[in-house]
Amino acid sequence: MNNIVEAKGLVKSYGDFKALNDIDLTIPSGAISGLIGPNGAGKTTALKSLIGLCDVEGELQVAGRDPRTSRHKLMEDVCFIADVGM
Known part of the structure; x- marks a missing residue:
């Protein structure tokens, strides 16, 4: 089975605060x-990184694309609905 999300070693800091500290995440295609x-x-930061709204360090692929460099193309295939305005 293919994975829709593959993230390894994600790190995001806001000043001295690490919102994401070496996070690994794999989500299989079709999984809820x-x-x-x-x-x-770090929940919101993680979700923002998955759709390219937050730059992070580490390896990241969503639907076979890196959201940091291919956000426009990724958003043709991905929908994100936040519970609050972003």
Whole structure:
């Protein structure tokens, strides 16, 4: 089975605060997944990175594309609906 998301070693810092600290995430195609955690755990940052709205360090592929360099093409195949305005 192919993976829709493959992330390895994602890191994102806001000043001294690390919102993502060496995160690995794999989501198989067709899976229904959710991110849960307390406020400030990095959930929104992780989701923003998956659609190219937040630059992160590490390896990242969504639907076979790197959202940091192919966001426009990725968004032809991916829909993201946030629970709050972004």
